Amino acid sequence: MTTIAEGNKVRVHYRGTLEDGTEFDSSYERGEPIEVEVGSGQVIPGFNNALLGMKVGESRTVSVPPEQAYGPVLEEALTEINRNLFPEDLQLLEGMPVPLTTDQGHKLLGRIQSLTEEV
Known part of the structure; x- marks a missing residue:
């Protein structure tokens, strides 16, 4: 074989x-x-x-x-993303992986580091 x-x-x-x-x-x-x-x-x-x-x-x-694989976590790559960019019915949790797409169409896997309430 x-x-x-x-x-x-x-x-x-x-x-x-x-x-x-x-x-x-x-x-x-x-x-x-x-x-x-x-x-x-x-x-x-x-x-x-x-x-x-x-x-x-x-x-x-x-x-x-x-x-x-995709390399170590880069602290300088952390960014804030507004909640309204996710579907309303999606429950977001710390540590949850989230698929992302760059402006150039490249697919990435992000992870929610923390959640904050907007005041």
């Missing part, structure tokens, strides 16, 4: 969770696997490295450190 190597194109299902078990992304939720060219930089390095050596049908659970 062939093992995955750099340059291979693969279709893979994945589920991304934080250390506390909170799911932040899932191909299962979208109903189809992603297609990736291994080694092309399409996915975070830790995910790419986890694919290397896998075989068709194999499942693997990996823990990816920040340095091989």
Whole structure:
């Protein structure tokens, strides 16, 4: 059976969770696997490295450190976001991950550090 190597194109299902078990992304939720060219930089390095050596049908659970994912938390990247930018019926909680999109259309995962009441 062939093992995955750099340059291979693969279709893979994945589920991304934080250390506390909170799911932040899932191909299962979208109903189809992603297609990736291994080694092309399409996915975070830790995910790419986890694919290397896998075989068709194999499942693997990996823990990816920040340095091989999206990087450490940058205090200078903290910003305030008005509550009205979120759906009214969404209950916001400290520590909750929130998907964000930059002005350039890049998708990011943010986390609520704190909530304050506007006076």
